Amino acid sequence: MSTVNKIYLEDRSIVTPGDLIAEGDFQIPWSPYFYKINNKYYSSITGLLEVKGNVFEVIPLEGNRYFPKVGDTVIGLIEDIEIYGWILDIKSPYSAYLPALSVLGRPVSPGEDLRRYLNVGDYVVAKIETYDRTINPILSVKGKNLGRVANGIVIDIPPVKVPRVVGKNKSMLDTLTEETGCEILVAQNGRILANCANKIIEEALISAIRLIERESHIKGLTEKIRKFLREKLGENKNDANAKTSTNT
Amino acid sequence: MMQMQKPRLILDNGLRVDGRKPDEMRPIRIELGILKNADGSALFEMGNTKVIAAVYGPKEMHPRHLALPDRAVLRVRYHMTPFSTDKRKNPAPSRREIELSKVIREALESAVLVELFPRTVIDVFMEVIQADAGTRLVSLMSASLALADAGVPMRDLIAGVAVGKVDGILVLDLNEPEDMWGEADMPVALMPSLKQVALLQLNGNLTPQEFRQGLEMAQRGIETIYNLQKEAIKKKYAEYREE
Numbered sequence: 001m002s003t004v005n006k007i008y009l010e011d012r013s014i015v016t017p018g019d020l021i022a023e024g025d026f027q028i029p030w031s032p033y034f035y036k037i038n039n040k041y042y043s044s045i046t047g048l049l050e051v052k053g054n055v056f057e058v059i060p061l062e063g064n065r066y067f068p069k070v071g072d073t074v075i076g077l078i079e080d081i082e083i084y085g086w087i088l089d090i091k092s093p094y095s096a097y098l099p100a101l102s103v104l105g106r107p108v109s110p111g112e113d114l115r116r117y118l119n120v121g122d123y124v125v126a127k128i129e130t131y132d133r134t135i136n137p138i139l140s141v142k143g144k145n146l147g148r149v150a151n152g153i154v155i156d157i158p159p160v161k162v163p164r165v166v167g168k169n170k171s172m173l174d175t176l177t178e179e180t181g182c183e184i185l186v187a188q189n190g191r192i193l194a195n196c197a198n199k200i201i202e203e204a205l206i207s208a209i210r211l212i213e214r215e216s217h218i219k220g221l222t223e224k225i226r227k228f229l230r231e232k233l234g235e236n237k238n239d240a241n242a243k244t245s246t247n248t
Numbered sequence: 249m250m251q252m253q254k255p256r257l258i259l260d261n262g263l264r265v266d267g268r269k270p271d272e273m274r275p276i277r278i279e280l281g282i283l284k285n286a287d288g289s290a291l292f293e294m295g296n297t298k299v300i301a302a303v304y305g306p307k308e309m310h311p312r313h314l315a316l317p318d319r320a321v322l323r324v325r326y327h328m329t330p331f332s333t334d335k336r337k338n339p340a341p342s343r344r345e346i347e348l349s350k351v352i353r354e355a356l357e358s359a360v361l362v363e364l365f366p367r368t369v370i371d372v373f374m375e376v377i378q379a380d381a382g383t384r385l386v387s388l389m390s391a392s393l394a395l396a397d398a399g400v401p402m403r404d405l406i407a408g409v410a411v412g413k414v415d416g417i418l419v420l421d422l423n424e425p426e427d428m429w430g431e432a433d434m435p436v437a438l439m440p441s442l443k444q445v446a447l448l449q450l451n452g453n454l455t456p457q458e459f460r461q462g463l464e465m466a467q468r469g470i471e472t473i474y475n476l477q478k479e480a481i482k483k484k485y486a487e488y489r490e491e
Contacts, residue, residue: 063399
């Protein structure tokens with residue numbers, strides 16, 4: 001390496017578009033959130049800078065769109081039905097296509113109505129099978145825990161907040177699961193599927209998620225959420241028996 | 249309202265009609281995220297000039313054939329509200345507004361990383377709430393902040409200010425009478441971190457020396473505005489930090 005790598009900003013500082021982050025030649029994966037001109041790295045969005053040793057990462061703080069990545073698990077909302085598949089909204093600039101072949105495991109027979117399997121308004125947990133700049137994402141439901149959402153609630157959050165709801169080493173997600181006892185699936189495109197024992201827990205979970213959304217850039221949020229949920233739920237925690245008494 | 253005779257624009261004490269020094273800008277107020285329905289929005293006030301900008305997208309382009317295969321399309325609308333001027337303005341887009349939309353679009357295209365979103369469209373709307381000279385730059389700045397608020401990747405924020413010549417003296421950030429009666433008006437917009445020009449127009453006459461001097465003056469003003477813009481973006485997050 002001929003040049004000296006230098007990071008100009010501190011860990012956890014807020015960057016705005018055009019901020020000079022670092023100079024040199026870093027071995028870091030490509031990201032749309034920064035760009036490089038003449039060995040200088042600039043931020044391209046409003047975000048949080050994370051410095052780990054001699055690498056850095058820009059975590060976006062704003063943005064309502066999800067940028068598809070092959071292999072991501074997403075929750076799509078069916079918008080339209082075609083002859084051989086469905087068109088899904090995955091909160092991205094591109095709508096996704098789910099071929100019927102992947103759902104049925106066999107080709108569509110002529111004249112078959114796909115409405116019987118998935119209808120407009122259904123949520124589907126799926127994986128992104130192919131996507132690049134030239135084609136819209138194509139989804140697949142082949143795999144464990146993929147397919148139509150039969151029960152539970154879907155909570156929408158801005159996709160940029162997904163890393164915070166999951167947390168480092170899933171710390172935040174573990175906290176949410178532990179404290180509420182819900183089954184939670186966080187899809188990369190900013191939709192959360194939750195199966196809770198009762199309405200009270202469900203509502204507490206939603207307000208906890210809204211809190212994470214609002215204060216996503218604060219340190220020590222996991223502990224705050226834990227306290228928040230304990231306060232809110234009290235003895236209701238993990239109580240599947242509460243279902244009958246509170247669900248009426 | 250309309251004065252038929254040119255007033256004195258530089259007073260005996262060297263100050264301007266509104267009491268500013270030649271290199272003094274009007275007070276600036278910036279607010280982000282003011283609209284709920286838009287993906288990103290911003291309000292930018294510079295003295296009496298007041299503009300709201302809203303950004304939608306990137307989203308799928310309809311009709312499909314208008315989309316570009318290698319980059320996002322920017323659709324930009326600059327519009328003056330009927331009540332923004334002292335005489336009612338016809339709300340239909342005028343020749344001037346169509347031209348300014350194009351000029352602003354081209355400035356924004358140089359900043360937004362449009363190559364990241366092929367086949368999509370980004371809509372940018374700007375409404376001039378109150379006009380008092382310099383609306384194109386205030387619109388451009390509010391649009392760039394609205395884009396930042398929407399999380400659209402950009403090379404840099406755009407900051408701009410006009411320089412002009414009134415009564416033979418170079419002044420920064422013209423107001424309405426100075427714009428109307430002055431000898432020259434030169435709006436300059438830069439991407440300050442990259443030291444690149446996003447927009448530069450000149451109406452009137454300046455000598456090469458005045459031009460250079462004016463550009464330097466504008467640069468100094470832009471530096472101040474740029475810092476205010478960054479501050480406005482960060483303000484949202486500072487509130488929570490203190491906890």
